[in-house]
Amino acid sequence: MVPCYPFGPNVEYEAYLGQDSVVYDRARTPCRVNIFGEVFRRRAGVLRSLHPIFPMAALGPGAEAVLAESHLDEMPFGPRTVFGQLERRETAVLGLGVDLNTNSMFHLVDDPFVERFPFPFYSHDLIDCQILDQGRPMDRRKYRYLLPSLRRRIRPGLLHARWLGEPFYRAVESDGPGPRGYSLLLGEFVARGRELAREALDRGEMPEWHRR
Secondary structure (H helix, E strand, O other): OEEOOOOOOHHHHHHHHOOOEEEEEOOOOOOOOOHHHHHHHOOOOOEEOOOOOOOEEEOOOOHHHHHOOHHHOOOOOOOOOHHHHHHOOOOEEEEEOOOHHHOHHHHHHHHHHHHHOOOOOEOOOOEEEEEEEOOEEEEEEEEOOEOHHHHHHOOHHHHHHHHOOOOOEEEEOOOOOOOOEEEEEHHHHHHHHHHHHHHHHHOOOOOHHHOO
């Protein structure tokens, strides 16, 4: 499974959500998060989800089951989304040439606590989205989305040094401040992150990945 988002950096994300109505075509809207995702989605047998903001592409016997209902959840990381489903499965996440700051799965850590933060995570208004496949209308729904300001401020990469050596997190070091790649076990990764978030919020502090 590979992220197949129709935007890359924050400026593209903001522009994509700044439209009066998002038009997403599962077959024709390109993946812009990276070239690997675009090549992967075009591979024979690969399925792509109908979620218009955070679509995923997947190959394998379980692909259809994980992707089928992802667009039915109004919230970006709700239980019916791919993210919510992967959290409940035995999932390994692999980052190639990136650090934890690129990991969308990390928002699962914060999601249970969003009402306790002094800044918003998700849009107040819903955005209208038209969902197509090969130009054929499939659905039309409204969604809340992760605010661009939140994408700019969060820094999960700050946990790299803390978790290096933990059994659920492995990384290939580089000459710079972060790793050249990593792998993690999603269930334990999220559970441990939520422990840190709860402890910090109970002390009246921000979790370290939200500190300035």
